[in-house]
Amino acid sequence: MAKISFPYMGESVVAYKKIGHMLGHEVIEPPKPTQKTVDLGVKHAPEFACFPLKVLLGTYLEEIALGADLLMSSGGHGPCRAGYYGEMHRKILRSLGYEGHLIIFDAPRDHLRDFYQDLKRIKANNSWIYCYHVLKLVYRAIKIMDELEQKVSRLRAYEVKTGSVNRAWEQIQELVNQAFTLPQLEAAQKEGHNLLDSLEMIPVKEERKLRIGIIGEIYVVMENSTNMMMEQKLGELGCEVRRSQYLSDWIDFNLLPHWISHPHEAEIQKMGTKYFDIGIGGHARENMGWIDQFSNWGYDGIVHLLPFGCLPELMSQSIIPQVSKDLNLPIISFALDEQSGLANNLTRLEAFVDLIKAQKFGVKQHILQQKAAG
Amino acid sequence: MNIGIPQALLYYYYYPLWQPFLEQLGAKTIVSKPTDQDIIHQGSRVSVPEICVPIKVFNGHVNELLNKGVDYIFAPRMVQVEKGLTFCPKFLGLPDMLDYTFPAHKNQMLAPQIKGTNEWSVSSQDLQKEPFFAAFDKSRLEAAWQIGVKAWNRFREICRRGYLIPEALDLYQKPDLPKVKNQQGEIKIGLIGYVYDIYDKLVGMEICQRLQEMGADLSTFEMLQDKDIDRQIDPMKKSLFWTFSNKVFGAGLHFYQQPEIDGIIHVTAFGCGPDSLSGKMMELDAEKYGKPFMTVRVDEHSGESHLQTRIEAFTDMLKRRKRLRLIELGVRS
Ligand code: SF4
Ligand code: SF4
Helix, strand or coil, X not given: CCEEECCCCCXXXXXXXXXXXXXXXEECCCCCCCHHHHXXXXXXXXCCCCHHHHHHHHHHHHHHHCCCCEEEEECCCCCCCHHHHHHHHHHHHHHCCCCCCEEEECCCCCCHHHHHHHHHHHHCCCCXXXXXXXXXXXXXXXXHHHHHHHHHHHHXXXXXXXXXXXXXXXXXXXXXXXXXXXXXXXXXXXXXXXXHHXXXXXXXXXXXXXXXXXXXXXXXXXXXXXXXXXXXXXXXXXXXXXXXXXHHHHHHHHCCCHHHHCCHHHHHHHHHCCCCCCCCCCCHHHHHHHXXXXXXXXXXXXXXXXXXXCHXXXXXXXXXXXXXXXXXXXXXXXXXXXXXXXXXXXXXXXXXXXXXXXXXXXXXXXXXXXXXXX | CEEEECCCCCHHHHHHHHHHHHHXXXXXXXXXXXXXXXXXXXXXXHXXXXXXXXXXXXXXXXXXXXXXXXXXXXXXXXXXXXXXXXXXXXXHCHHHHHXXXXXXXXXXXXXXXXXXXXXXXXXXXXXXXXXXXXXXCHHHHHHHHHHHHHHXXXXXXXXXXXXXXXXXXXXXXXXXXXXXXXXXXXXXXXXXXXXXXXXCCCCCCCHHHHHHHCCEEEECXXXXXXXXXXXXXXXXCCCCXXXXXXXXXXXXXXXXXXXXXXXXXXXXXXXXXXXXXXXXXXXXXXXXXXXXXXXXEECCCCCHHHHHHHHHHHHHHHHHHHHHHHHXXXXXX
């Protein structure tokens, strides 16, 4: 059995881990990206590669150092660079003496034989039926995680005890990690909700609530260590948050037949064609659709996250100012990379939230409120 | 009625096709002035600061043409001209960017989608999605396009005979095709990069003339036969996804293997996504082939004197290497 590991991207860890465990592999727990991970990636990646490529490379190297010998990730086919990450990563790993460590799941039609070979390595001695069972369970786990995480991102804004929601969220992830059957999963789900419902919250009237949507490039949106803990920060600033990307949406849209999953994402994509006639790579078109969606839902503002130099998201950024004006919806973009200064960005974020508050509640009231609080 | 063609991006490759096509339809074409500080300034004002310089330059030219009062701007959405490949995301979204960068001029943008398996298989249906082109019937559009393709093929043939693009743009309308260009420089450099970086007067800082003045002959991707490039790309398990990146990359690999090429210079824009991968791969290959490779990174701030010093040092080095090699071979003493 292989010692298996995978990229670290938000909650996807729970899913990968479960697959690995249930198929009987030894799972090397992927370390959450830290400054050290980033430094490692930066050191070995092309200087001008996208930030996610660097962080992923750093993660792979750390995992190999921890003993992993089978790294699995998903590939892709243009039009953006991500489709080429796997190839580039393999090249770099090879130059560092690690041959055959990385398995990239490309669309089977590209290289059917390779796909099958790779799949067999993961499947090991398990029956196909059992694999199907595992995948179904993991899918359910992801759905549950997403549902709970969305609740977490709403509640953070109102917690009485600082950090109580984050702690509950950690407990919840552990609960889902430990569930290996459907009944166990459902129990974890229930317990998760109970945990959150039992936390003490500041009562806030509906019209006093602030809602912020997060859109952008999938990796930096999903992995909070690369986005200055944006969701948590916004929560601390008193905002409910919802992201454009959750893993289950991605699966519904990309992996399942749409007549079964009825993905919301398909609708979003349609909304996005108002801005981009065709897909231009990454999730640029979907993100524009999300701007409309958040606007329709009455959200108060949008945070747009992109890796520095991200091709499709720079195109979004080019059209966002006008869209923001048209919809009368404040939108702020953050370009992230290994050098993005935290302090400076935080000040910008706080100013952004202040601006939204001032717009929504009127300047005077807002100042009074601040005075009352401070 | 007049149609403005921005002297930017793929103007340098497709002007000979676009111009007769539009003129056949009764339009008068107006090309914007060559890039200068004023254009850069106009472009930077309306662009996202981090975007690559070719896009800023393009926006500057569009702005310039709009100020001139043209009726339309020709800015096709380049999606596909080769099977299985596409264009950099910035090309794919270019017309959308224009719509939101110049919202008052939305109706003036002629942005038909160009999507086929080669340059001559344009879809008249795609063209007709633009109201301007919808006024013409299918056969008229196709005939006009084929006239463009004919001119473009002449232009491409001249490139393949060893002429740089500005020379080819001067020559393609002359009645006779020029002879294969006779080059007699001391060294030969494979100069690779996108046409809109190398041939833009301001962005490329006239690197071709500079190198030629230093006694270098130049070879570029557009001088090669398609098969020379394909031969490099086809064996790759997974090629790049972008047509022009593949051409540049394939040319780079080809030049590595050509004994008469003494060194390679890659011109690339800061912030270019595709090049961040292909440039690195070529750099890594330099060792394998034992051929000097230099990257010149340009943006709207790059200085001419810096460029001059670097390429002087590079060509001097190539000359020294060549002399040594010739002595070793006993050709020279
Ligand atoms: S979407 Fe952005 S981050 Fe992702 S591959 Fe493209 S440029 Fe890189
Ligand atoms: S290929 Fe590079 S230089 Fe050209 S538009 Fe795309 S990012 Fe810019």
